[in-house]
Amino acid sequence: MPIITAIYATALLCLGLVFYFTSHTQSITTLIPSFIAILFYLFAALAIRPKLRMHIMHLAVLFALVLFVYFTQEYPAAIKYLAGSEDIDRPLAAIEKSLLSLFSAAYMVFAIRSFIQARIARKKQTNSA
DSSP states (O other): OHHHHHHHHHHHHHHHHHHHHHSSSOOGGGGHHHHHHHHHHHHHHHTTSHHHHHHHHHHHHHHHHHHHHHHGGGHHHHHHHHTTOOOOSOHHHHHHHHHHHHHHHHHHHHHHHHHHHHHHHHHHHHHHO
């Protein structure tokens, strides 16, 4: 699971950097996903320790859930822009936030799958002992 978290953090880092260098304003706010990535790299590093892994990974998924829920509000604007509408205030921001939300959803799917596999493995280990 720490590897999945590091991959998610790398995706966020790249997202922020791509939008920073492709936007015309190069505003520091386009780097917000990159700043969030630092937190997830920290989660991944702390989760290497077996005693902390479960707690840290649950915290990481909770944080990803908050990101997912918060940034879903940008879906309508991003969809309008992608459909060809020109009346969107900041179309790149809407797309970046929507992608952040989608990346968070994907991370949660992988994390929950990992949690289920870990629980099954723990049950098998307990039953065989």
